[in-house]
Amino acid sequence: MFGAITKAYGALKSIAVGLGITGRAVFQEQSTVIYPMAEVKNLGHYRGHIELVGSDADPARPRCVACGQCMDMCPSGCITVETAMAPAELKTNAFIRAESIMGQLTPAAHFDVMIGEREPKRFVLDYSACSLCGQCVRNCPAGALRFSTHAYFLSRDRADFVLDLKERLAGQAEQARQAEQARQAEQARQASGSPQAEGGRTHE
Amino acid sequence: MSLDTPLLSLLLGLAAILAFAGANGIVLVWVERKVAGRCQRRPGPLHVGPYGLLQPLADALKLISKQLITPRRSDRLLYWGAPLLSFMPVPICFLPLPFLPEMATVRLNLGLILILSFIGLNSISLCLAGLGSNNKWSLLGAARAIAQTVSFEIPLLLAALTAVFMAGSMDLHEVMAAQGPWPWQWFGFMNPLALLLFLISAVAETNRAPFDLPEAESELTAGFHTEYSGMGFGIFFLAEYAYILIICGVAAALFLGGQQGPVAPGPWWFLAKMYALVLLVIQLRWTLPRVRFDQLLNLCWRWMTPAALLNILATMLVMLALKGA
Amino acid sequence: MSAAAHVPSSPVAHSARLSGPVSHDSLVVSMGPQHPSTHGVLRVVLELDGEYILQAEPVLGYIHRMHEWMGQNRTCHKFLPNMGRVDYLHALAWNWAFVGAVEKLAGIEVPRRAEFIRVITCELNRINSHLLWWGAYLLDLGAFTPIMYAFEDREEIMDLLMRVTGSRLTYCYYTFGGVTADIDEGFAAQARRIVSRLRGRLPMFRDFVTDNAILRARCEGVGHLTPDMARAYGATGPVLRGSGVAYDTRRAEPYSVYPELDFAIPTSDVGDCMARYLVRMAELEQSLNIVEQALDMLPEGQHIHPLAPRMVTLPKGETSFAVEAARGKAVIRLRGDGGPNPYRVKLRAPSFSNLSLFPALAKGTLLADAVAILGSLDLVIPEIDR
Ligand code: SF4
Ligand code: SF4
Numbered sequence: 001m002f003g004a005i006t007k008a009y010g011a012l013k014s015i016a017v018g019l020g021i022t023g024r025a026v027f028q029e030q031s032t033v034i035y036p037m038a039e040v041k042n043l044g045h046y047r048g049h050i051e052l053v054g055s056d057a058d059p060a061r062p063r064c065v066a067c068g069q070c071m072d073m074c075p076s077g078c079i080t081v082e083t084a085m086a087p088a089e090l091k092t093n094a095f096i097r098a099e100s101i102m103g104q105l106t107p108a109a110h111f112d113v114m115i116g117e118r119e120p121k122r123f124v125l126d127y128s129a130c131s132l133c134g135q136c137v138r139n140c141p142a143g144a145l146r147f148s149t150h151a152y153f154l155s156r157d158r159a160d161f162v163l164d165l166k167e168r169l170a171g172q173a174e175q176a177r178q179a180e181q182a183r184q185a186e187q188a189r190q191a192s193g194s195p196q197a198e199g200g201r202t203h204e
Numbered sequence: 205m206s207l208d209t210p211l212l213s214l215l216l217g218l219a220a221i222l223a224f225a226g227a228n229g230i231v232l233v234w235v236e237r238k239v240a241g242r243c244q245r246r247p248g249p250l251h252v253g254p255y256g257l258l259q260p261l262a263d264a265l266k267l268i269s270k271q272l273i274t275p276r277r278s279d280r281l282l283y284w285g286a287p288l289l290s291f292m293p294v295p296i297c298f299l300p301l302p303f304l305p306e307m308a309t310v311r312l313n314l315g316l317i318l319i320l321s322f323i324g325l326n327s328i329s330l331c332l333a334g335l336g337s338n339n340k341w342s343l344l345g346a347a348r349a350i351a352q353t354v355s356f357e358i359p360l361l362l363a364a365l366t367a368v369f370m371a372g373s374m375d376l377h378e379v380m381a382a383q384g385p386w387p388w389q390w391f392g393f394m395n396p397l398a399l400l401l402f403l404i405s406a407v408a409e410t411n412r413a414p415f416d417l418p419e420a421e422s423e424l425t426a427g428f429h430t431e432y433s434g435m436g437f438g439i440f441f442l443a444e445y446a447y448i449l450i451i452c453g454v455a456a457a458l459f460l461g462g463q464q465g466p467v468a469p470g471p472w473w474f475l476a477k478m479y480a481l482v483l484l485v486i487q488l489r490w491t492l493p494r495v496r497f498d499q500l501l502n503l504c505w506r507w508m509t510p511a512a513l514l515n516i517l518a519t520m521l522v523m524l525a526l527k528g529a
Numbered sequence: 530m531s532a533a534a535h536v537p538s539s540p541v542a543h544s545a546r547l548s549g550p551v552s553h554d555s556l557v558v559s560m561g562p563q564h565p566s567t568h569g570v571l572r573v574v575l576e577l578d579g580e581y582i583l584q585a586e587p588v589l590g591y592i593h594r595m596h597e598w599m600g601q602n603r604t605c606h607k608f609l610p611n612m613g614r615v616d617y618l619h620a621l622a623w624n625w626a627f628v629g630a631v632e633k634l635a636g637i638e639v640p641r642r643a644e645f646i647r648v649i650t651c652e653l654n655r656i657n658s659h660l661l662w663w664g665a666y667l668l669d670l671g672a673f674t675p676i677m678y679a680f681e682d683r684e685e686i687m688d689l690l691m692r693v694t695g696s697r698l699t700y701c702y703y704t705f706g707g708v709t710a711d712i713d714e715g716f717a718a719q720a721r722r723i724v725s726r727l728r729g730r731l732p733m734f735r736d737f738v739t740d741n742a743i744l745r746a747r748c749e750g751v752g753h754l755t756p757d758m759a760r761a762y763g764a765t766g767p768v769l770r771g772s773g774v775a776y777d778t779r780r781a782e783p784y785s786v787y788p789e790l791d792f793a794i795p796t797s798d799v800g801d802c803m804a805r806y807l808v809r810m811a812e813l814e815q816s817l818n819i820v821e822q823a824l825d826m827l828p829e830g831q832h833i834h835p836l837a838p839r840m841v842t843l844p845k846g847e848t849s850f851a852v853e854a855a856r857g858k859a860v861i862r863l864r865g866d867g868g869p870n871p872y873r874v875k876l877r878a879p880s881f882s883n884l885s886l887f888p889a890l891a892k893g894t895l896l897a898d899a900v901a902i903l904g905s906l907d908l909v910i911p912e913i914d915r
Contacts, residue, residue, distance in 0.1 A: 011742035022243040047695030075607035133610035133701040244677035422566040494671025
């Protein structure tokens with residue numbers, strides 16, 4: 001009898017403890033990020049689709065040397081690189097080493113690619129097939145690929161996920177150029193101390 | 205035709221009760237989801253209407269507009285009769301509840317019996333739903349529903365009887381009147397075991413978690429209402445909330461003094477107590493795991509029924525002693 | 530006529546899946562492939578007498594993706610991302626198993642720093658996996674709230690792992706000869722914060738769930754597994770340790786820097802669902818200890834060996850590499866024939882062996898117990914089907 005009472009008491013107490021915990025949670029701060037209204041903060045580490053990296057000399061021109069290694073490496077076959085000879089003036093005497101087992105563009109196991117000899121004519125990513133594994137980025141000998149932070153990327157059409165990365169790079173470079181121009185214009189205006197008023201703006 | 209024609213007032217009363225039950229279902233769905241959300245540190249419904257208040261309406265609209273599907277080889281009559289049967293007793297059960305000041309209600313000297321007997325009909329409807337669905341999970345749910353409700357009716361009645369003994373009446377108004385305004389004058393305080401037994405049986409009787417065995421999502425997919433779509437499911441849902449409200453109302457009247465309160469006694473006290481109990485029932489659902497079926501029956505037959513019997517005996521002895529003194 | 534022969538005349542009866550004879554008055558139900566507590570696409574055919582289970586038979590194959598066949602048809606690099614999809618809850622363990630097997634066969638060295646980074650991330654991933662199991666198990670038992678609390682902590686760990694791996698669930702982080710990205714000071718600080726925060730949360734988990742009378746009643750004495758039976762079925766991981774066998778691959782077949790780390794192997798002699806539950810909860814604490822130690826001991830150096838080949842060609846030979854995954858011993862057996870692709874990749878998945886216990890454990894129990902037992906085995910269906 002006594003045992004039964006202590007058992008019942010123990011059970012009820014554990015339930016009361018549980019109620020206390022959920023009850024307290026009611027008045028605690030919520031841990032949800034209410035998504036479309038609030039944005040998540042950690043997008044800096046977000047790994048979106050891959051994109052091309054611009055070369056140091058010309059940000060609109062990819063660093064890619066069209067070795068085709070990313071195509072080889074991609075498990076999902078979602079990269080297509082079409083090559084072309086680069087303009088003669090870009091040619092350098094530097095080489096980078098690429099490795100290949102089942103080279104599609106080049107047959108040998110090791111081969112050296114001259115920087116600036118060839119360039120991608122088109123660089124197409126089928127994002128709908130990409131598993132974001134990163135093998136292409138990791139293994140590009142020229143360091144010409146990286147993950148974008150392109151997080152809010154939606155479409156109803158599959159075709160929209162086939163991206164021409166070269167075009168994207170050119171667009172990004174153009175945007176960066178305009179932003180830089182705007183920044184310089186702003187700096188110049190502030191330096192010359194011209195008035196803030198609308199009419200005080202000079203046209204370029 | 206004047207307003208006090210019995211038929212007219214009956215119709216008006218019925219319409220009012222149905223409107224109240226419907227509105228309550230809608231509000232309680234919102235409250236349930238909000239409480240669930242807050243318990244889990246989520247905001248709950250948020251986007252439809254201010255504070256998501258219109259969310260249940262949107263859900264109701266969705267349910268109404270959905271196609272009603274009758275499973276192949278099911279028993280159409282039972283299948284569609286069950287949800288209706290589950291909601292039908294609701295208006296009757298609302299009648300004796302002391303929502304209004306004493307003057308304005310239907311006085312039934314057997315009010316409590318009326319409620320408790322009609323609530324039992326719900327289990328029959330769950331059983332029919334399970335039987336009629338032609339689905340094995342539903343069948344298991346139906347079997348569980350019957351065994352569970354039949355068992356728990358006993359401690360429920362015994363616990364209610366304790367309060368009835370203490371008050372000497374089955375009329376909820378008189379039970380309320382027998383209790384004082386202060387919490388220590390309520391039957392629930394004088395006899396906490398009866399209150400506890402009543403609440404546990406009430407949760408089991410309304411098939412709410414942790415005793416939601418007829419539904420048991422993780423075991424029986426959705427138990428007796430696995431096959432129901434649209435409003436078939438919606439009516440079960442509405443009935444469930446109505447029963448929660450009724451049984452919490454009974455508990456508030458029997459054990460918590462009903463309309464009695466330290467200041468300004470009146471129906472608002474009853475409503476406040478009833479909704480506080482409803483909140484407790486809701487929070488229990490979001491706190492506890494589900495018990496197993498045999499444990500549930502053990503709890504009923506080996507613990508609660510004897511305890512309720514002993515309690516009623518002890519109450520009678522104490523009352524006799526008090527009377528003698 | 531011949532065309533009609535290809536059309537199945539009627540679906541296979543559920544009872545045809547059962548190996549034993551089926552009594553004519555029992556109820557045969559198919560639990561799954563879409564059932565809330567089979568967690569994915571497992572199907573279990575049950576023969577019931579009322580709610581008592583007479584026979585249970587798991588039916589597999591609903592999410593078979595031919596990982597082993599894919600392994601034979603692509604280079605090691607291309608196969609590596611598959612590993613994150615085998616056991617998606619402890620993806621890094623499978624990453625490690627495959628990378629370790631390739632390193633062993635091809636003789637690739639791994640810098641010490643990389644080994645420590647692997648330990649840290651793998652243990653964090655294990656914590657993640659156990660937290661999710663905890664929540665999902667409680668969901669099986671009908672409690673809806675614990676999973677949300679578990680996800681709060683899980684979210685932080687996922688954010689942390691995203692910092693270095695870039696992914697949140699199906700990681701592809703380890704690579705032949707190291708890891709693909711180094712961890713920085715910020716990572717270490719955040720990891721320490723998470724460890725201390727989670728330590729503070731565990732008592733709440735205990736009060737809220739572990740000590741709950743209903744949970745105890747549901748788990749204690751249910752699904753009793755003897756050590757002999759566990760061994761006979763090849764059970765590993767918390768399932769085996771819950772039966773009192775202190776077998777942990779990290780100790781039994783030491784790999785990486787685990788021998789240098791100080792941690793206990795929680796076991797329980799009871800062998801029921803509660804024992805498995807408690808072992809996992811204790812492992813959470815051990816993993817927190819390991820993460821902290823490894824952070825303290827983290828040496829300077831490179832995160833990937835400078836001579837690690839960009840393209841791996843497996844030499845002729847055969848090897849196997851085992852790691853302790855959240856669900857037990859995950860083994861990759863690898864055979865190379867000197868060609869670009871592995872000759873054969875065999876995956877030994879712990880969930881598969883653990884699932885095979887289910888028919889024996891579930892026999893004679895109630896349906897609700899079967900759910901509790903299935904949950905306590907912590908199955909990940911894609912790992913079973915591979
Ligand atoms: S691996 Fe790099 S350099 Fe080679 S084709 Fe791909 S992006 Fe261009
Ligand atoms: S991330 Fe992986 S799947 Fe995507 S393009 Fe690169 S190699 Fe292919």
